[in-house]
Amino acid sequence: MTIELYDNWERRVRQFEPVHKEWVGLYCCGPTVYDFAHIGNLRTYLFEDILRRALELNGYTVRHVINITDVGHLLSDADDGEDKMERGSRRTGESAWAIAQRFTDAFKADMRALNMLEPAVWCKATDHIAEQIAFIQALEAKGYTYRTSDGIYFDTTKLDDYGYLARIDKAGLDAGRRVSLGEKRNVTDFALWKFSPAGETRQMEWDSPWGTGFPGWHIECSAMSAKYLEPWFDIHCGGEDHIAIHHTNEIAQNQACHGTRLANFWMHGHFLQLDAAKMSKSSGDFLRLQTLLDKGIDPLAYRYLCLTAHYRSPLNFTWEALQAAQSALMRLRTTYASWPAGGRPDQSFMERFRAEVNNDLNLPRALATVWELLKSDLAPAVKRASLDAVDSVLGFDLNRWQPAHLGEASIPDEVKALVEQRRQCRAAKDWKQSDALRAAIAELGYQVEDRADGMTVRRLAGQAVPADA
Ligand SMILES: Nc1ncnc2c1ncn2[C@@H]1O[C@H](COP(=O)(O)OP(=O)(O)OP(=O)(O)O)[C@@H](O)[C@H]1O
Numbered sequence: 112m113t114i115e116l117y118d119n120w121e122r123r124v125r126q127f128e129p130v131h132k133e134w135v136g137l138y139c140c141g142p143t144v145y146d147f148a149h150i151g152n153l154r155t156y157l158f159e160d161i162l163r164r165a166l167e168l169n170g171y172t173v174r175h176v177i178n179i180t181d182v183g184h185l186l187s188d189a190d191d192g193e194d195k196m197e198r199g200s201r202r203t204g205e206s207a208w209a210i211a212q213r214f215t216d217a218f219k220a221d222m223r224a225l226n227m228l229e230p231a232v233w234c235k236a237t238d239h240i241a242e243q244i245a246f247i248q249a250l251e252a253k254g255y256t257y258r259t260s261d262g263i264y265f266d267t268t269k270l271d272d273y274g275y276l277a278r279i280d281k282a283g284l285d286a287g288r289r290v291s292l293g294e295k296r297n298v299t300d301f302a303l304w305k306f307s308p309a310g311e312t313r314q315m316e317w318d319s320p321w322g323t324g325f326p327g328w329h330i331e332c333s334a335m336s337a338k339y340l341e342p343w344f345d346i347h348c349g350g351e352d353h354i355a356i357h358h359t360n361e362i363a364q365n366q367a368c369h370g371t372r373l374a375n376f377w378m379h380g381h382f383l384q385l386d387a388a389k390m391s392k393s394s395g396d397f398l399r400l401q402t403l404l405d406k407g408i409d410p411l412a413y414r415y416l417c418l419t420a421h422y423r424s425p426l427n428f429t430w431e432a433l434q435a436a437q438s439a440l441m442r443l444r445t446t447y448a449s450w451p452a453g454g455r456p457d458q459s460f461m462e463r464f465r466a467e468v469n470n471d472l473n474l475p476r477a478l479a480t481v482w483e484l485l486k487s488d489l490a491p492a493v494k495r496a497s498l499d500a501v502d503s504v505l506g507f508d509l510n511r512w513q514p515a516h517l518g519e520a521s522i523p524d525e526v527k528a529l530v531e532q533r534r535q536c537r538a539a540k541d542w543k544q545s546d547a548l549r550a551a552i553a554e555l556g557y558q559v560e561d562r563a564d565g566m567t568v569r570r571l572a573g574q575a576v577p578a579d580a
């Protein structure tokens with residue numbers, strides 16, 4: 112069976128063929144650590160986690176690299192405005208170095224809570240200043256750079272197909288330009304190295320052959336992917352907002368320096384939206400994973416929610432959809448836990464599941480095959496073994512989950528009272544009030560489930576409980 116993936120360079124789904132037989136290089140642009148990640152950012156990392164698991168399902172060994180952007184990402188992706196790190200430092204009163212560490216740790220904790228696999232390599236921009244300087248020197252030697260009073264820039268007119276990934280209309284961009292270029296020669300030119308402002312000492316700055324300053328945002332990914340993978344590797348990922356500028360400029364750098372467009376496949380996750388707008392850190396209005404946990408949501412319910420939408424479709428966040436995902440996940444867990452071990456996976460189910468995954472990661476369809484499996488008349492032990500096998504892709508850790516069974520005594524009186532009120536509402540067929548009470552119970556961290564054999568109440572598990580705990 113072969114895996115087919117959508118490549119944004121060619122704008123089509125095509126068959127994946129690895130560059131090397133032995134391993135697949137996967138580079139994912141990492142977080143800019145000036146604040147907590149929002150659940151939109153996390154949607155992109157979940158898509159990348161699924162991609163990696165899908166490749167592993169197909170027998171590939173994946174060399175997965177995630178970078179940490181801890182310098183050089185300016186407020187505007189077009190090289191204007193303040194460095195996001197310096198601004199984050201002003202906002203929190205901590206040093207840029209301290210917030211980089213704090214938000215990197217927070218990001219990794221979110222990844223673990225969502226059951227994302229640890230990459231083979233974490234690399235941060237500030238640890239690779241020498242590699243970035245060497246890359247810029249190579250570009251300079253080949254004649255792609257020029258100097259202005261505030262930095263060293265890449266001259267995008269030197270490449271015939273600059274902007275191909277984003278299908279940029281360069282003539283249109285120039286004609287429609289309203290902002291002043293300053294000393295930049297072309298609107299698409301971008302900074303490789305920025306000088307520290309005269310008379311100012313930045314918190315993060317380094318000496319370079321051109322003067323004291325800091326690297327531009329795009330050069331870190333070209334330099335670190337070449338170091339930890341190669342200048343030509345398999346798959347490069349990020350969110351869809353990276354196509355027009357960040358990835359376009361990474362490609363320009365590699366074309367100029369190495370004659371490659373970095374990666375054979377360019378894959379992008381589409382946005383998580385809130386009220387039809389992109390959820391955004393810089394706008395300040397965002398939901399963190401912790402915000403969901405505070406409301407009694409299991410982090411893996413958010414994972415489940417993301418799997419219900421194809422990665423190339425926008426996903427509009429609603430609390431109702433998240434609650435529904437949580438209920439579905441709980442149903443999956445409890446059903447799985449009720450089945451005996453000792454079976455073998457059903458091959459026909461495995462093939463159907465894998466066909467959906469291999470069809471450009473169609474996880475919504477793959478999940479549908481899981482629900483068909485639950486309803487099927489296969490032996491329970493076979494169903495359990497089959498779910499075990501596909502959980503390597505789904506990442507729900509079903510075999511580590513244990514019901515958070517609580518004796519009646521440990522349910523707080525407040526919750527018990529609400530449950531009793533809800534029972535009376537249901538008897539009176541007051542569904543609206545019954546739903547409101549369910550939400551109130553969830554606010555207190557408990558989930559009420561209506562079943563044929565009665566109503567059960569469980570504490571919402573903060574996280575999967577290891578079987579050996
Ligand atoms: N709403 C969103 N939905 C899905 N992915 C997103 C969203 N916003 C950003 N991303 C992706 O998250 C990853 C991390 O982005 P990064 O930490 O650089 O965010 P940022 O650009 O600083 O923040 P923001 O764009 O939210 O102001 C990138 O791959 C980016 O494309």
Ligand SMILES: [Zn+2]
Pocket residue numbers: 139140141332357361
């Ligand atoms: Zn990048």
